[in-house]
Amino acid sequence: MNDLAPLLTPEGRALLDEVRDTDPAQELAVATRLRRDHPAELVSAALGQARLRQRAVAKFGAEDAARMFFTPNGVEQSTRRSVAAYRAERLREAGVRSVADLCCGIGGDAIALARAGIRVLAVDRDPQTAAAARANAEALGLSGLIEVREADVTEVDTSGYDAVFVDPARRSSKRGRIFDPEAYSPPLSWAVEAALKAPVAAALKIAPGVPHEAVPVEAEAEWISDGGDVKEAVLWFGTAPGTVRATLLPGPRTLVSRGLPDPEVRPVGRYLYEPDGAVIRSHLVAEAAEPLAGGLIDPTIAYITADTLTPTPYATAYEITDRLPFNVKKLKALLREREVGILTVKKRGSAVEPEELRRKALPKPHGTASVTVFLTRVAGAPTMLLGHPVR
Secondary structure, eight states, X not given: OOOSGGGGSHHHHHHHHHHTTOOGGGHHHXXXXXXXXXXXXXXXXXXXXHXXXXXXHHHHHXXXXXXXXXXXXXXXXXXXXXXXXXXXXXXXXXXXXXXXXXXXXXXXXXXXXXXXXXXXXXXXXXXXXXXXXXXXXXXXXXXXXXXXXXXXXXXXXXXXXXXXXXXXXXXXXXXXXXXXXXXXXXXXXXXXXXXXXXXXXXXXXXXXXXXXXXXXXXXXXXXXXXXXXXXXXXXXXXXXXXXXXXXXXXXXXXEEOOOOOOOOBOOOOSEEEEEOHHHHHTTOHHHHHGGGTOEESSTTOOOEEESSOOOOTTEEEEEEEEEEESOHHHHHHXXXXXTEEEEEEEESSOOSOHHHXXXXXXXXXXXXXXXXXXXXXXXXXXXXXXXEEOO
């Protein structure tokens, strides 16, 4: 789909409604039927858009996704609605009333900002992406708060806006995912310069794997997860310079750095806590471990162990039943003895692939019992810890 314009016509919109719930397995038959009454290119565009909308439900929800317009890259790279809404609320609470949304993509963040009552200038240099953002603002009834501009973000004057939000491109058609912040488009250094000029606040969306040493001293760094999956890191300006935080959605629940030293290494206790990915990425395992009276099972592994169970939103608790040296045959025999039919394998600090171990240790289910196996190191030694989640 290279052009949204035909889909925005009355015929295109009616066709989109007709193919909305098309099963991908039935696309050929549906396309053949519709081409009797509609141009082939329009039918293909409508079916392509229907596929993108179906994929977008996971990020935007069924109601919004059914009305929005997407590009393939837009579906993949846009911000999840829950994350965008959280960030928009932070900006609103900071007193922001207008934002220049640079590299706006299909408008996911602009939509969240407008719904928070914030006026938005949404800028993207790609014509089709900007067209999708404009169509989405109109489709969701937000065009009064969102101005979409097709332009190079480095040439846009943002002086008339309270805040700047920058979501630089972190993928390349030739190289795939980009890890060097200076290879972003635009580079992180340019985005930081733009952020420092914002009168009230600024937010820069970056990859969660960014090195901590790349965080500017003027910035607050926040790692965000949603439903246990790390989604992004954000550099905030005009908030709390030097602060590091992990935020978990839904909630939000936020853990803030207090400069605690690494927890001590201790023997494996009755419970093992697996910190949320945002906690690990933000280097806040010590802050998560303190209220648990926990320690680490190894100085290089982010698993917390304790003898008592303490509820925490920042880690998932498992009750440990067995500790074994790494040995596939012993694990296989134990699983057979306990009539295990469901095996979950997690790893941290191990080169063994979970699927490989699952295939070798449980080639055939032996019953209905379930077990979680942690492939890890304990005091430097390859170890298997067996247990189950605490309900």
